[in-house]
Amino acid sequence: xxxxxxxxxxxxxxxxxxxxxxxxxxxxxxxxxxxxxxxxxxxxxxxxxxxxxxxxxxxxxxxxxxxxxxxxxxxxxxxxxxxxxxxxxxxxxxxxxxxxxxxxxxxxxxxxxxxxxxxxxxxxxxxxxxxxxxxxxxxxxxxxxxxxxxxxxxxxxxxxxxxxxxxxxxxxxxxxxxxxxxxxxxxxxxxxxxxxxxxxxxxxxxxxxxxxxxxxxxxxxxxxxxxxxxxxxxxxxxxxxxxxxxxxxxxxxxxxxxxxxxxxxxxxxxxxxxxxxxxxxxxxxxxxxxxxxxxxxxxxxxxxxxxxxxxxxxxxxxxxxxxxxxxxxxxxxxxxxxxxxxxxxxxxxxxxxxxxxxxxxxxxxxxxxxxxxxxxxxxxxxxxxxxxxxxxxxxxxxxxxxxxxxxxxxxxxxxxxxxxxxxxxxxxxxxxxxxxxxxxxxxxxxxxxxxxxxxxxxxxxxxxxxxxxxxxxxxxxxxxxxxxxxxxxxxxxxxxxxxxxxxxxxxxxxxxxxxxxxxxxxxxxxxxxxxxxxxxxxxxxxxxxxxxxxxxxxxx
Numbered sequence: 001x002x003x004x005x006x007x008x009x010x011x012x013x014x015x016x017x018x019x020x021x022x023x024x025x026x027x028x029x030x031x032x033x034x035x036x037x038x039x040x041x042x043x044x045x046x047x048x049x050x051x052x053x054x055x056x057x058x059x060x061x062x063x064x065x066x067x068x069x070x071x072x073x074x075x076x077x078x079x080x081x082x083x084x085x086x087x088x089x090x091x092x093x094x095x096x097x098x099x100x101x102x103x104x105x106x107x108x109x110x111x112x113x114x115x116x117x118x119x120x121x122x123x124x125x126x127x128x129x130x131x132x133x134x135x136x137x138x139x140x141x142x143x144x145x146x147x148x149x150x151x152x153x154x155x156x157x158x159x160x161x162x163x164x165x166x167x168x169x170x171x172x173x174x175x176x177x178x179x180x181x182x183x184x185x186x187x188x189x190x191x192x193x194x195x196x197x198x199x200x201x202x203x204x205x206x207x208x209x210x211x212x213x214x215x216x217x218x219x220x221x222x223x224x225x226x227x228x229x230x231x232x233x234x235x236x237x238x239x240x241x242x243x244x245x246x247x248x249x250x251x252x253x254x255x256x257x258x259x260x261x262x263x264x265x266x267x268x269x270x271x272x273x274x275x276x277x278x279x280x281x282x283x284x285x286x287x288x289x290x291x292x293x294x295x296x297x298x299x300x301x302x303x304x305x306x307x308x309x310x311x312x313x314x315x316x317x318x319x320x321x322x323x324x325x326x327x328x329x330x331x332x333x334x335x336x337x338x339x340x341x342x343x344x345x346x347x348x349x350x351x352x353x354x355x356x357x358x359x360x361x362x363x364x365x366x367x368x369x370x371x372x373x374x375x376x377x378x379x380x381x382x383x384x385x386x387x388x389x390x391x392x393x394x395x396x397x398x399x400x401x402x403x404x405x406x407x408x409x410x411x412x413x414x415x416x417x418x419x420x421x422x423x424x425x426x427x428x429x430x431x432x433x434x435x436x437x438x439x440x441x442x443x444x445x446x447x448x449x450x451x452x453x454x455x456x457x458x459x460x461x462x463x464x465x466x467x468x469x470x471x472x473x474x475x476x477x478x479x480x481x482x483x484x485x486x487x488x489x490x491x492x493x494x495x496x497x498x499x500x501x502x503x504x505x506x507x508x509x510x511x512x513x514x515x516x517x518x519x520x521x522x523x524x525x526x527x528x529x530x531x532x533x534x535x536x537x538x539x540x541x542x543x544x545x546x547x548x549x550x551x552x553x554x555x556x
Contacts, residue, residue, distance in 0.1 A: 006157045008195070008391065008426040011441050012036060012052035015397045015421040017201065017338060018076040021052040021084075022393070024155060024162065025063065029134050032068040032091070033153065033164055037079030039305065039338060040445075047445045047459075051080040052422075056439040058087060066134030067123075070095040071166030072150040073102035073237050082112030083451065085120060089113075092121040094131060096149035100124045101269040102237055109265070112451070127151045127181065141184040143168035146212065146371030147240055148176045148275060152185075159428050160194030163385050167199050167394060169373035170380060173213040175240040182384070189386035194428055196387035200395030201372035203402040208376050210369040216244050218366040219332075223252045226358075228294040228328030230254070233304040233312045234335050234368075236262040239270045241334055242300060246278040249298045257286045259311045259323060260302035286322055294328060304335040306344025313344075316351035325355040333361040334368045375406060382410050389416045389433045391426060461548070469494025470548040473535065475512060477527065479555040484516055495547040504542060511538050527553050 006026055013020035018038030024031050040047040057063065065088045071077055073095075081093070081103055095103055100122050108117055125131060127142035127149070139154040145167045155162040170180050202209065223230065234241045249256050256278075258264045267283075270276035289297050303312025312331075314320040331352050337345045349359050362368045373381070382390070390412050392403035397419075404419040418426055418433070423441025427434055444451065445459070475488035490508060515534050519527060531551040540546055 004158065004429070006159060006162070006428040008162070008197070008428070009056070009439060010393065010420065010422055010424065011054055011056070011439075012038075012422055013076075013394050014400060014424070014441075017394075017396060019050055019052045019080065020077050020394060021054070021080070022164070022197070023057065024136070026135060026157070028062050028064060029136070030057075030063050030065050031133055031136050031138075031155075032065060032084070034071055034077040034166075035068060035080040035084040036074075036076040037446075038076065038443075039307075039341065047447050049079065049446050051083050051444045051446060051451070053440050053442045053444050054084065054087065056423075056441075064134070065091040066136065067092045067094055069093075069131070069133070069138065069153060070099050070103070071152065071164070072096075072145055072147055073099040074147060074167070074235070075237060077167070078103055078106060080112075082107055082110035083446075085115060086113035089115055089119065092123050092133075094123050094125060094133065096126060096151055097124055097273055098147070098149040098239065098270065098275050101273050101275075102266060105262075105265045105269050112446075128184070139184075142178060142181040144171035144174045144178070144180050144212075145169065146369075147238060148178070154188050154193075157194065157428070159430065160192040160388065161188050162195045162197065162428075163188055163193050163387065164197045164393075165199050165381060167201070167372060168377075168381070169209045169371060170377045171209075171211045171213075173211045175212045175243055185381070186384045189384065193385050193387040195389045195391060195426075195433065196382065196385050197391045197393045198378065198381055198403070199372055200378075200392040200399040200403040202370060202374045203378065203392070203395060203399040203406065205370075205374040206376070207374050209372065209374050210366070212240065212244075212369060214366045214369060215241075215334075216248060219244065219248045220251070222330065222332060222360055222365060222367065223248055223254070226295070226330040228326065228330065229289075229297045229299065230330045230332065231299045231301055231312075231315075232332045232334055233301050234333075235304065236260060236266055236302050238335075239266065239276055242267055242270070242276060243278075245298060245300060246276075246282060250279075250282060254296050254298045255284045255292055256282055256298045256300060257284050257289050258300050259286055259320075260300075263300065263302050289323075294326065299323070303348070304333050304345070305338055305341045306346075306348050308344075312352075313348055316348045316355070318355070325352060325357050327356040329357040331357050331359045332365075332367050333359070336362065336368055336370060378403060378406055379410055382407060382412070387412070389418065389428070391418050391420065397421065464546070464548055465494065468545045468547040469496075470550060471495055471508075471535070471539065472550045472552070473508065473512065473531070474552040474554070476554045476556055477516065482516055482519060482527075484513060485556060488512055492547075495545065496543075504539075507538060507542065508535065511535055527551075 009023040011021040020034045020036040022033045038050040131138040137156040140151045152165045301311035303310030390407045392400040404417045423438045472491040476485040532549045535549045
């Protein structure tokens with residue numbers, strides 16, 4: 001690389017938890033780090049998930065995407081792979097073995113792209129490998145998280161290294177036994193790190209994150225006390241948790257069944273790769289759980305985030321085709337709710353208890369620990385890397401802000417710390433680093449087979465419909481006189497129960513007649529709009545609610 005401007009373009013993960021995606025540009029050459037999704041908030045009705053807005057890349061016809069590199073295999077880092085691969089089919093994907101396996105499972109099942117698997121080029125590497133992708137030379141280094149095979153990247157540039165940590169914590173007793181590569185991380189400081197991009201998720205939590213190793217003793221206590229079946233809910237990609245449950249299940253002579261299609265596929269893949277080493281006779285088919293006594297069964301399931309279609313939610317409502325909640329069942333939620341999911345998770349817990357189950361979750365037991373470092377680990381990362389400039393990533397705005405404050409407290413000059421949001425472009429050249437233009441970096445909603453075809457206006461309409469419902473009035477009007485013919489037909493959903501609202505219906509009819517009388521013959525095509533306006537005002541005055549009002553005017 002000649003000495004020229006490097007552009008860092010975050011398209012996701014800054015100002016939110018999820019949909020992580022960052023572009024590193026050098027001239028007309030670029031690489032992408034991660035392509036994640038974000039789960040919808042409670043007010044995003046009907047949305048399945050959210051992907052980054054990468055229209056900027058599609059509009060840059062001069063930009064060549066040389067590859068997509070992945071830090072690890074969680075959904076908030078790989079979930080949008082199908083959409084991005086469809087847009088940039090020639091860009092190879094680079095991932096560690098487990099991440100590559102999770103990508104293959106996802107892309108094989110995804111309807112988000114039209115490519116066959118033989119046309120998707122997934123290149124595997126292991127932590128410590130050096131990658132040459134177009135003009136970019138990238139050093140990979142192992143970090144610990146809550147899933148095996150996690151890496152960070154050190155990207156060589158003419159102005160120094162750009163270090164991207166991925167999601168990390170400093171766990172000295174990880175489930176797979178592979179500790180963080182302290183030596184490699186520390187070595188970067190000797191070569192000059194121009195920019196550190198570091199995980200900010202736990203920037204509001206002091207101290208150190210607990211090791212994953214505390215989870216097994218907690219599960220042993222749960223297993224020792226449980227008299228019936230044990231059902232463990234966690235993320236479908238959390239292979240390390242499956243490892244831990246398998247070890248404890250063996251110790252207590254229980255068989256494991258996997259509930260949930262995505263988790264089943266991921267477990268199969270991890271076993272094929274040798275990453276998940278469990279005996280064949282330990283895992284049984286879900287349909288055979290009733291062949292064993294309840295105290296001999298462990299079921300691992302999806303739905304720890306309250307997802308309505310996942311196993312846990314369907315069981316809590318008695319709608320799972322195979323599994324029912326039984327007296328004596330012990331449910332363990334082995335995850336922390338993602339911000340925004342707390343209400344749905346609590347609802348599931350209450351329903352399960354109502355059906356007679358015992359439910360265990362953190363903080364009742366240490367059945368889950370965060371995969372993200374806390375403030376002292378963030379401080380350690382800065383001290384090891386010694387960056388000139390700092391860009392906090394992977395977190396809501398409050399996390400980024402607190403991480404930025406910590407960097408200043410740790411000795412990085414305030415003018416060298418950039419708290420940015422999606423779309424803010426950071427440029428690095430021989431004069432230093434600065435935030436420049438802002439490109440689109442918002443939400444793209446995926447709803448069924450539709451991608452990006454619903455926006456803020458549609459979401460606002462859905463929110464109004466969910467909150468106040470609608471009223472539909474269909475009427476016939478004499479074309480010449482403008483007078484009402486017959487009685488209007490009134491339909492309501494989610495607003496009032498028509499059979500018990502005679503007074504309000506009479507007022508609706510009165511407003512219709514008064515409006516038509518005031519307008520007379522000369523409506524100028526505004527009858528529908530005026531009716532909706534007058535009906536809306538009357539309904540608010542009477543009910544203090546604002547339903548959507550629709551009128552259908554048939555002129556005869």
